[in-house]
Structure formats: C-alpha cells, structure tokens
Amino acid sequence: MQKYIDQLNEAQREPVLQKDGPMIIIAGAGSGKTRVLTIRIAYLMSQGIDAFSILSLTFTNKAAREMKKRISDIVGSNEAKNLWMGTFHSVFARILRSEADKLGYPSNFTIYDSQDSVRAISGIIKEMQLDRDVYKPKQVLGRISSYKNSLITVKAYFNNPELQEQDAMSKKPRLGEIYQNYVDRCFKAGAMDFDDLLLKTNELLTRFPEVLAKYQNRFRYILVDEYQDTNHSQYLIVRALSDKFQNICVVGDDAQSIYAFRGANINNILNFQKDYDGVKTFRLEQNYRSTKNIVEAANTIIDKNKTKLDKVVWTANDFGPKIKVHRSLTDAEEGRFVASTIFEQKMQHQMMNGQFAILYRTNAQSRAMEDALRKRDIPYRIYGGLSFYQRKEIKDVLCYLRLVLNPKDEEALVRVINYPHRGIGDTTVEKLTVAANHYKRSIFEVMKNIDKIDLKLNSGTKQKLQDFVMMIESFQVINENQDAFYITDHVAKKTGLVQELKKDATPEGMAKIQNIEELLNGIKDFTEGQREIDGARGALSEFMEDVALATDLDKDTSDEDRVALMTIHLAKGLEFPHVFVVGMEEDLFPSAMSMSTRSELEEERRLFYVALTRAEHQAYLTYSQSRYRWGKLTDSEPSRFIEEIDGQYLEYLTPVENNYRYKPMIDSDIFGDVDKSKLRLAKPVAGTPPSYVTNNEPKPDLNIRKLKPVSSNPSSGAANLFDNKLVAGNIVMHERFGKGEVLNLEGVGADKKAEIKFEVGGIKKLLLRFAKLDVI
Ligand code: ATP
C-alpha cells in the first residue's frame, strides 16, 4: 500500500490519508482526482474498513470496473470483490431490486430504456387521441424526465398550478394526464425507466426510515467521482445516505460541468461546504496528463467563463507540440485530413489506433469521419449513437428475454407478440390493451385468462394467444435451471427469430444474423466470467441487468485496437495521446441552440475545455468552411473558441485567410460585458495566427450573410422571430425560461434582441435569431 501512496504527490496524499469526515476535492482536468479516489479506497481497506461498507459512484460502469481492477491489484481481488461500485443507476437498481416489494414492484422489474419509454408515451398519446405534432413523444418524455429528476411526482405536479399553467401555455394542457398514464403504465408493467431508478430510490429512503437506516449503517464511506454533474435527485440520495457517518468524499471540477441540459446542478459542488459540518477542501493543481501547451491553452479558455471557482492548473510535463489548427473546404476534406494524419502518425511513430480519439459536438458529425477512415482502412469504433443492444434484431431477442423474466413487461410484449409473424394482429392487441386497462391487469394476464373474458375473438386467435403464453411459460421453466447462454440460444431458435432472419439473404440480413451470434458470444463470455468469479450460474437476470444499465462506454468489451469516435460529452474522464476536436465552427460548437444566454455559452465553453484536456500529447482543432446541415450546404466560420486560445499555443497548418469576420460575441453583446466582443480579429496575414484590434467601426456588411435563421432546421420547432413583428408588451413563452413579457426591443436584422422579463429567472436579453420564443 505504502508504495502506491508514495507515488502520489503531497497534495494528492492528504485527501487519501484523511480517513473520516466530509471532504471535497476540487481540481482541474488531469490532476489525478480519479486516481486519488482509487487509492483512497484501497487505503481505507488497508485500514481495516470492510469493502462491504464502501460505496463508490462513478460516471460509467467501465470506470468502476477499471477502478475495481486497480484496487484488486493493490489489496487483492478477494478483498475488492465486495466493493459497491458503479453508476448511480446501476448501484441503486440493485438496491431497489432487494427492496422492490416495499414500493409495490416485483424484484424482477424491467428497466425501460429510452426507446421503450418513447414507445410507451407514443402509445398513450395515441390512446388519448392527442395531436402528435403538438405532443411530440420525445419532448413529452423530456418534460416528464425533468419533473422526475426534480422529484416532482404526478401528485406534486397536480398540486402545483404554476407547472400546469406553464404546460398549458406551451400548448400541452394534458401533459399531467400523460404523466399520470405513463406512471400507471410503467407500474402495471412492472417497469421503471432510468429516472425512476433515482426517483424511487429517493422515495424508498424517505418513506421507509428503517431502509434508510439500514443503508446508512452499511455505507460508512461514500465516494463520488464527477460530482459536478450530479442532478438534484442524485444529490439527495447521496445526502441522505451520508447523513449518519458523514464520511463522504466527493471529487469534481466545476470547469467540467457539462450536463446542465439534463438537470445536472453545478451548485451541488459549489454548495458542498454548506451541506456538511467541518468540510475539508482539497485542491490538486498539478496536471499529469497533458503537455504544457495543452494545459496552458485550456487555462486560457476557461478563464473566459465568469461563473467558476478559482483554480490553478499547471504541469511539469514538456511543452510538447503546439495545438494544430486545420481548415478545410468541406467536411469530407476535414475527414480526409484527420484520417491521413492518423495514418502518417501511425507510420512515422509506430502508434496504435487506440491512441487516437476523434471528438465532436454532435453524433451526426461522425459520418464524414467514418467515410474517411474506411477509405484509409483504419479501424474505428463509434461510442454512443444507436448502441448494439438497441439494434432491432438484438432488441427483439432481448424483449423475449425480458418477457421470460417479467411477463408483465408491456413494451416487450407488444413488440414481439407478432414478430415473427404469428397471426396476432393490431386489432387483437388493441382489444387486449383495452381489457388490460379495464381490469387493471397486465396484457399477459389477460391473455392467460382469455377463455374467461369475452373480447369477441375467434377461436383461432384465442388459440394463438394461448400458444404464445405457453411458449413464454416454457421458457420460464427452462430458465430456472439453465444459464443465460442456454436460454438465449433456445429463445432465438424456438421463437422463430433466427429462421425469420435467415429468409433475408441480403448482406443486411446476414449482418443481422451475425449480430445475434455476437450477442450469443457476449453472453457466453458473461456466463463463463460469472462462473470464474464465484461459481455462479450466470443467470439471465444478471445478464439483463448488465445490459439494461450498460452505458455506451461500457459496451467496449473487445480488445481490438481501434480509433475512438465519440461526442465530447461521452469523453469525460478519458484520456488519449492524440485528440482531434473536429467541427470547430460557429453554430456547431458552440452550438446554435446554446448561445442565447451566457450560461448556455459558458456550458459550451466548459465542453470545449473537457475536449481539449482529454489530449495527452497532441491536440488538433479542425474546422470546415462549409458543411451539410439539415440537408443544405451551409457556410461556416471558425469557432470563437479557437480565437479564445492565446495564439502562442497554436500552430496553423493551413494559411489563415480572410475567413474570420466580425461576429458578435453573443454573451457579451447581450450582457454588455467588455471583453473580446469589443475586439475583432485583424485581417490575419497568411500563415500567422490572427491578432486582435479594437473595433468601434460599423460592422461590415458581410455580417448579413450570417442571417441564415437557425430555425431553418424544420425539426427544431424554434420560432425564428427576428423578422417577425414582436413588440414590447407581447407575452411570450420560452422553451426553457417559461413565460415572460417583452419589455424592449433593440437592434436590427440578425442582431435584433428582445429584453424579456421572465416570471422565473428575471430579465434576460435574447438574440431573436436564436431565441426559441412563441408569442402567446
Ligand atoms: P479528469 O478531470 O479528466 O477526470 P482526473 O483529475 O480524474 O482527470 P486522473 O484521470 O486521475 O485525473 O489522472 C490523469 C492522469 O495522470 C492519469 O493517467 C493518471 O494515472 C496520471 N496521474 C495522476 N496522478 C499522478 C501522479 N502522482 N504521478 C503520476 N501520474 C499521475
């Protein structure tokens, strides 16, 4: 143990050796926060703390596995086995399973993924005969999700006239009813969605003091990584569990808080000192990950944010190469640059594919990169996007397996009851659904009792329903004694799924069969792995738990050497020798959707900070002068974030021509801050970094070219009001800020702004070309 402690620097050692009490470690990227957590856990164990009483919450399950492995190396795998480690969702799903009966749930409850939830909501909207264009299922789900994460239950919703009014004003007066129906439907199906895992845990801990006491006594030491991205629901769980012993250690970096859009609350980190008595605060300042150039450039970026804690980050590492900036004409060319650079680096320096990462703001950007990598025969792996387990053929198999474990699971049942085709039509399913709602039973139970209920079905249909029930029940019998591999193989064959896919001899069809084989291989690995660990059977229920809670990063099971492609959000906590941040363009990064307020822009800037600080040795920033967006070729300009980096850290690979134009710094324009908004880039000389000159001149006409309305995205639904007749006194609805009154208008064209007094949140100035407003 001592050896590992000696490897830490002094600032890192202190929080490791501080055994008890509440503590917070606030430190910049790459300063060893995660490492400190890991060593701290090993140290606690070496001090005689039982692994069983340590709870550690991480951002991905993969991070948890890696930590556990490191701890096993230090204290031995037998000791580390009992550590509770994982994401909030996986840890609390486990606790909910053992306490489910208290909440009226079966212990084998299903966990709905977002696809299931959207399907359920769509079904409800249809049953309620509402307009799908107004009640967009994904949007409705987003709303319900934010209620759940703020612990606003259906009951709380109906007790809160303000919320109801807000939904009514955004033309969704029946949102509460949908919420109610969705909750009922999940409950009846014995299912929880992702947000429920946190909401129900909170319910469990508040409604049942004895349960709270049990887990408080059990988890004497609690550690949380990436604390800056916890939401309110997660915060309350941690608070409740740590309340008795107060041995709580959280680590985080306010500069890396990037999930506000999903309800993460940066105040959780800022207020930690107030929440506990005698909090010890530790700061780590030395970055071990990156070169001086990267660390210092990252510092200059985050300095632009106003809302931040003061922090120092420095490194003893070499200066390293400068950050390389590359401009291309099209996104295809950008892809070619990235692919050929990787190719050359591999050749020249014998590097592995896995040492490169390509990071982007939105998933859609991966396509150009993929094309270019394929042409160069460079293997890559995309994280995120449609994950393996959500592919249709895989999800079909999984839904059968879900039914084996929980036949009440309505989404699974509706999905596979007539796939492969077995003559059970939509009308029959509708009748079953109506009956199930009427009797307050699951569809499966209705099917089991089909002889006793008069649904006006002919005897052939009844027989088919009974056959289906018998098939699922026969699987259940087999599942009692067999492992996950056996039952999956059996289900894939006996349901006719494999035969169905074999009918399709196209390459796509064959790929689907291969995917099912890959699923079976994965399950085989799982069952064998379980046997090795503790001689367990490798039961289906355990496998399904893994699948339901796997985050995108967790599915990286293969050891193949591949370039990593992912969104910046997913890259949090990771590191790579070479990192490409692509699509460094205005309206893309920062995103056009996140520029209307300073706080949104600051979140984008933090995201850029996260992206850059993933790089150990070399960072590349690339941008294209045009790009297909929403089906149209659009001109683009370099991201302001490139300009925000001090020029001494940058090397321009392509001559910088006159493609920097004045562009209003929206945050500063709106808030009247004096910073670079009052500056503009001097016409750069080819081959040299741009420099700033003050600008009090009128803006060049070129600016007009930027008038492209953001809401040309037909799916965004954003009102493009900059040429509408908005007048002072109008009452408007903003997607995020709610209801407000227009006080004043200023500027013209693309610069037109409205000063709006929102009922919640006060007065804000919004640039109309970005603001998502509806006049009501
Ligand atoms: P992030 O904010 O990105 O999550 P972090 O603060 O969690 O970063 P770590 O991932 O723990 O940082 O550490 C960054 C890198 O520095 C890792 O490769 C880690 O092994 C290394 N490192 C941390 N501390 C030391 C040290 N004292 N000596 C040598 N290497 C170290």
Ligand code: MG
């Ligand atoms: Mg970390």
